[in-house]
Amino acid sequence: MKFRYAKLIALTICGSLLLSACGGENAEPQTNADGKPIISWLNILHSASPPTDTVLSKIEEITNTDIQFSWIPDASKEERLNTSLASGSLADIVSITIMENSSVRNALKAGVFWEVGPYLDEFPNLKEISADMRNSASIDGKLYGIPMQKQVARNGVIIRKDWLDKLGLPVPKTTAELMEAAKAFTEQDPDGNGSKDTTGFIDRSDLVFGAFKTLGSYFGTPSGWAVSEDGKVTPEFESEGYVKAMDYMKELYNNGYINQDFAVTAKKDQQEGFAQGKAGIYVGALFDSKNLLNLAKGVQDDMDLIMVNDITSTGNESDRAIWSTSNGVGGLLAFPKSEVKDEAELKQVLKFMDDLMSEEVYTLMTYGIEGVHYSLEGNAATITDTKLWEQEVQPFSSSRPNENGYDIHDSDPLRVESDRLIQENTKYAVLNPMYSLESATFSEQGSELQKIITDATYKYILGKLDLQGFQDAVQTWRKSGGDKMITEYEAAYQAVQNK
Template identity: 75%
Template sequence: MRKMVKTMAALAICSTLVLTACGEKTKTGGTTTGSGADPNAKTTITWLNILHTASPPTDTIIKKIEEKTNAEVKFSWIPDASKEERINTSLASDSLADIVTLTILDNSSVRNALKSGVFWEVEPYLNEFPNLAKISEDTRRSASIAGKLYGIPFQKDLARNGVVIRKDWLDKVGLPVPKTMDELMEVAKAFTEKDPDGNGKKDTTGFMDRSDLVYGAFKTLGSYMGVPNYWKVSEDGKMTPEFDTEEYVKTMDYMKKLYDNGYINQDFAVTAKTDQQQKFAQGKAGIYVGALFDSKNLKNMAKGVQDNMELVLVNNITPTGSESERHIWAGNNGIGGLLAFPKSEVKDEAELKRVLKFVNDLMDDDTYALMTYGIKDVHYKVDENDAATIINQDLWQQEVQPFASSRPNETGYKIHDSDPLKAESDKLIKENANYAVLNPAYSLESETFSTQGSELQKIITDATYKYILGKIDLNGFKDAVENWKKSGGSKIISEYEAAYQEAKK
């Protein structure tokens, strides 16, 4: 596998509004209802979690999970679109839960909380539990902060992103599956201008994107164009942030061309992920950039609305079509964040072990099946090859799909999806690993980044959007980069360079 990056994964968590209930349980004497020394005791566990669907799940699967884990589970759900803006308030007010889902580990508030002892260090306990003991040393190291593991890593594939395209629309406008960035632009133009849905109206766009420069289209398209994954390191150890590269500017220019010509939804900068997916499923656009396995969900969402939808998955787009140019950013080196356990909620080692036992049980095959497919013969059926097929799509979306981001591990299970799109996405995601670009600064420490990184990133995020939307020119963007450096970015660079040299010794 080519060397290259790992990012951090999308962040996480909490609103004081939703969390008040979580805080209340500590006032009644903790969560464990059985013997505190018994990791198998009946217990109540609160979980501050991220929701990637429009509505939380009903209690059907939760009750089954409770039976499997011998625990009463009380979820506080935070919508994915608002998770980052609420993290600082939640950590500052200590409004947490027994389990907190942290999905963006480079957020300065999260990183500082982890390093300052807010959460339990868990590595000394992992080998006491069979499923947790299987977490590899590489995964443990990748998920560690300053050499310590402050939660159970979400174990995910290395590089999951790609491009999902309406194949039936390609056929309608007479274009092949794109393999270069220019060909992708041509597809976006045709999907906007040539009435691919055949309704006689100019009411479609090429791309349907969302307000996320990382998990939306921007970072994936950027990686196709050679943008480094957060940081570029030279042979002599000099570090350059991705936004200070020529390739980043070219990516902004590409997105600006899409925007200026109407080849992308004009409200992409304020569109939530759920709205993006729903509009794509409704036939408003024909190109979706994101996790390749989203294709199955998009096709299912389109049933009854766009029943003729055919999708093709693409993971090999390059500037000129050359195999040697092939790159894809690695979102997290197989780490999707942490399930972390605040010391304010999990009071002692005995309670910690009971919560760890709960997480361990979530990684059993039966519990994975529950959180992925639901209840056998109710939500899904399985064939002789352990391939699962959803038999009640509406019920599955309501009762099971909201748990998609709650599984501590997503790989290595016996049961697998029979859906052709899911099988194809699994194949391409595995192939992506050969071209994954890792973040060379992911495991390095910078005190300035830990304290100011999130605030400084807003300077670049705002400037990137303003450039794409035509509100500033290239000089304005370069001014923002200089502002980033003067406000603390230069210190981050020098601290990472020092840490990199130290790590090489």
């Protein structure tokens, strides 16, 4: 019997028990009445409700499988996954998007899931997963699932091109030119309303996905951590580039070239403020440009945006860099040995994963069915029924093993350009060398320790701490567990290097 809404409803009723009390017992490998392999999948749901069967049936047809999804709401994924690991109530495929979770890492290292690294090159699509991606997704040098391949480095600067043109300014290529644009947007009435009611930058209370970390890249800040040739590990906030980025933000703040409440501004308010014409520079994900322009319709209809991804502090092309905290890894699609019993079954599931990475299946999971959910002109797809797409297609977006490198693309010109620039960013991405490594102190105290640095960074930018005060905060971080974290990361790094 096919696993559809009856079981989805049962899962909801079972609540935190998830699969342990409803269908969690595992039988021998099964096929359905048509002889298709049955593949169960414990997956994360990022939308309000699971998808209907429309697109799922097409995916099953192409992959010659019977897919049985068990959906976990994103808001409760950590609790539900911990429960499933503890009870052994898993599935053939388990979507793991919280790799820093101690229960998950312990399960991976304990051999609960198959190591798949030795098998990838047997499959045409899986073998294309890069060495950097494989390494970044590995635990202690071993790959325990298919990496969910996301964009490696998606950030850049979005600027009001119409404002640049009105004020006779070039598209900034250096941080100094970006500062000049911010000054002009603040002081020279770029919207022509006769009032000084605009700023250069509009930012939000986020030192990672807001402006700060991207600006830090332009000043040479490492991504999370740096490792010297002799294996010494240092945190990004002890770098010269980090201090330069703080000084840059401090200058913006002191001169009024950035919204003065940026430290407490939510992303929604930031985007709405930009769309309303309150500022002309937005730093964040380049694909946000499409949403910003849509928000501006009927409010700032003359808005013309340009995306910039090649800013440096020196003007030298060789210094181009952009941060990548997760190195493009969105998690793992892992295969528990309790469900996937032997190598033959593993290869069957890997074949299914390989099929999911085809252009045809990617298109189904991204845009849906041509003529039903979208229209196609050349390789450009336009969603024609947004509501139906949200119901039948959008929930699959988090299930894609790979999101990069396909020919079909969104027809919107801004999205096309942002995708091109994001792909170009990959060549200049600064990877986090500690991403796949483990520190017990980071797992236990990482958030608490990071708060020390986050608070000190904001206080420095806002003029409430001088450089010595910031450095004192760094020493507090070190004494409170940072030194121990560094020692653990150095040991983990050396252990992998010596394998």
